[in-house]
Amino acid sequence: MKMNNQEWKKLNNDVRPGIKLRGKWHGKTYLIQKKLGAGAIGVVYLCEYNGKQAALKISDKRSSMTVEVNVLKSLGKVQGNRLGPYLLDVDDWISPQGSRYSFYVMEYLKGEPLITYIQRRGEAWIGVFMLQLLDALQELHQNGWVFGDLKVENLLVVSSPPKVRWVDVGGTTQIGRAIKEYTEFYDRGYWGLGSRKAEPSYDLFAFAMVFLQIYYPNKFVKEASPQKQLFRKIDGVKALSPYRAILKKAIISNYDTSEQMKKELLQVIYKLQRKNIQSTPGPVHQTHPPSVFVNIGGISILVIIYYVISLLFQ
Amino acid sequence: MRKGTLKQILLITDGCSNQGEDPVAVASLAHQQGITINVIGILDDDHSEQDESLKEVEDIALSGGGVSQLVYKQALSQTVQSVTKQAMTQTMQGFVNRELEQILGKGQSLEDLEPEKRGEIMEVVEDMGETCDLEVLVLVDTSASMYDKLPTVKEALMDLSISLNARIGRNRFAIYRFPGKRKQIEKILDWSPALDTISSIFPKLTSGGVTPTGPAIREAMYLFSKKSLRRSFKYEDEQPGMEEA
Missing domain, CATH: 1.10.510.10 (Transferase(Phosphotransferase) domain 1)
Structure with missing residues (x-):
């Protein structure tokens, strides 16, 4: 399900380069650096964690995000998998305004x-x-x-x-x-x-x-x-x-x-x-x-x- | 275990109702009887998504427990299938959330679980969506303003059938138009497993100026409670492989 205009606006307003995003469950903090792209259900940002760069996808379509994470996890189990990006973290984030988002962090592929x-x-x-x-x-x-x-x-x-x-x-x-x-x-x-x-x-x-x-x-x-x-x-x-x-x-x-x-x-x-x-x-x-x-x-x-x-x- | 059947009404319209009872109220009635109502509002090229005349679209879907989307006719095919699938997932999640509330206490839902557990449950929800039987009653607005959109609607419905028939679960589709010539709604296609044959029977002409959306949803709702449909599914259960024959 694609996001509508209002949902895009809200997401772009809540998540901006420069903000720090702290996961609700695992407590890791990510510094958002810049927007890399937008898909059908969310936005992908370049972020920094522990001095390393990673890609972070965030969306309020939380069940669709869960489905994507499931796929990444299954692909991760494939031996010697070189197909997709590696999954690093999955968590939720509640914005200062109280909106609830899901995000996942994966290896940043520079290409x-x-x-x-x-x-x-x-x-x-x-x-x-x-x-x-x-x-x-x-x-x-x-x-x-x-x-x-x-x-x-x-x-x-x-x-x-x-x-x-x-x-x-x-x-x-x-x-x-x-x-x-x-x-x-x-x-x-x-x-x-x-x-x-x-x-x-x-x-x-x-x-x-x-x-x-x-x-x-x-x-x-x-x-x-x-x-x-x-x-x-x-x-x-x-x-x-x-x-x-x-x-x-x-x-x-x-x-x-x-x-x-x-x-x-x-x-x-x-x-x-x-x-x-x-x-x-x-x-x-x-x-x-x-x-x-x-x-x-x-x-x-x-x-x-x-x-x-x-x-x-x- | 015999899997359940999901029931959906898919309303395709391009404007506000202007005759008969309030469609939002009827939608809520249908929802209470286990029928989900999805609404697709087709925008004219000079309309914007903020258009007030299509506000009703969202309200009907909200009280019908379904999904709504405003769309320009070029993107109709992709929207029709994604709205239908999204509504299926939503219904399944509704079931799951009610069960979770019973176990975890009031106000707890799938989204309050930690990501790992949520993932496991979503897998079950996906499984259910793939394997359940589905009945979709398509309700097409054929009032005058829909004239130039009907060929696109036909394409989109054939496309919907391609998408849904790729699932493991079985499907039943019926198509009705409103307003009908003498009745509120008029049958175009009786319950059948695919829509690839509708090309010749799909209406090319519109059928009047009024848009009685409320009465049309009410009629559609009654069509679901007819016994004949249940019998048709049972008949197939007794004779597996009927469809392949």
Whole structure:
């Protein structure tokens, strides 16, 4: 449930940079530093506790907050979880005016939005992040969860080594249930291409839409035959051409698991690399302008290198 | 254990009632009989959320124990499903809070518990919301000013059915319009498990200038107490797999 204007006003009035927030139950005090962003049900602030920075989400939608905390806790139990932020504290706060809020504190992820990262560093990174995301999704799915609200805004790239992380787990749903929270553009139900049941293929549809969104920053609305429309949009992006077939299969929920999709993605990358090796030697090449395949071949080598590096640092 | 069935009336309107009894009073009556009333007020593009003419929307939902939201028609689909789900959670929490009061004493609610315990109880509430059966009677205002909003309402209702049918629990939907031609309300769709077939039967035309919201809610309330509905659920219980067939 989204907050209305009045509720936003009250929250922004009660919680401001500079104030100290003391938890009712655990008694820890957090110094609010600046606003990082706002979600559907609350605001996230950068705060300081014991000289360390952390992210603090606060809202008066207290039951929705409790549900989010439950998800963060369950994800925290996943071994070697590198998917979402770590949960540090959960508490209530009563403002000097007597309003009651719930808040939780999590690890502060300092990163760059996926979309600007790819725009800045080039499309060589697409394959890298696709593989990383599929890995993360696979881990999540194997533990019985579906991310739900997968979208560009929820993806951050943290540096050294560059790794994609997700920030808002509000939509994360147990497999087999109804998706808790979604955004129309990324929702296969909206496009008439599937149900809103939490299953791995739901995330894989959103995955394909994430990479479309990067090249259609203004989004687009549904037309009469959505499947054709989305296929056309995929075909319209040159940078996505090696991944066309895979993305289309994700759009029509053709993959049951992210593992299947990852396998095919790795095959595509491998094939591109072979083409590259075959087409580079010999004087023939010099007489032609570098073909698209050569470029893509170069890209795929980069992809594999970065992917291996990111695996090493996990 | 057989899980209970939640009953909701979803009222979709764009203005104030102007005929018949006070809808706020009727809503409170319905709430006492275990029916939750949710109200969605559709704003015209030149309206603001502070508009007085839609103040009634909030009041009806408050006394009907439900959720209300004012929304521009572009955001109707997402609002319809989130209002419905929010109201389900709210009803469940109401049950839980009454139980807690019995155990912990007057005035104690879920939110007075420490965060860890609250988390455990919310898990139960979520479980109940996912698995309970749900009956939604949709009441669409088809007075003259709704004319250009009806196609969006239809889309939003089909979308609602996609969302709710992703749950484990079963659903029943019925759609009525008001004012009817001769009666206060007029049936568009009888109780059925999904709304994906409403495209052809959903009204394209409005049905008059008056908005008898109060009488419409009263009629809708009576429709819930009809025995035929209970029988339809029982019939399915005896023959599991009916819907898959």
